[in-house]
Amino acid sequence: MKNLPDTDETLLIRTDHSDQAAWQALLTAVTTPNKNGFLANVHVVDDVAYSDLTTEQAVSVARARGDLLIVADTTALTGPEMPLLAVLPFDGDEDDDYDEDEDEDEDGETKQEHGELRVIAAELWSIENNISLANMDWEDFVNAADEGVFRGF
DSSP, X not given: OOOOOOOSSEEEXXXXXXXXXXXXXXXXHHHSOOTTOOOOOEEEEOOGGXXXXXXXXXXXXXXXXXXXXXXXXXXXXXXXXXXXXXXXEOOTTSSTTOXXXXXXXXXXXXXXXXXXXXXXXXXXXXXXXXXXXXXXXXXXXXXXXXTTEEOOO
């Protein structure tokens, strides 16, 4: 896989290159400030080298970077609300009882090493701003999601 840009901004990676008009509409939604002037601070990666990047590969990229990653996949480009995929790696110290050498929690269930959540393009600013600045926790957005999609508070 091609190296990603070295930036402090959250990466927004386009993985579906089938519809240029849908991509332009998504970019407009993401780069237009909301009514209060808030805007996602993203670095757009629009390169066919990332076409068909799988969720597993996106998770790997996010883990390697250690921060939030946004994916503009087929679902994002074909859904009416443009639900982007947000991926956030979890660090090993999120749970004090978690042993980094184990893949299970105390109940014997497999511990997830990342979070995934769909976020509509118009609300990307909320997750990106608050997670990047550590103003809110990932769980705040997960708990506010409706059927796995965050549409705002």
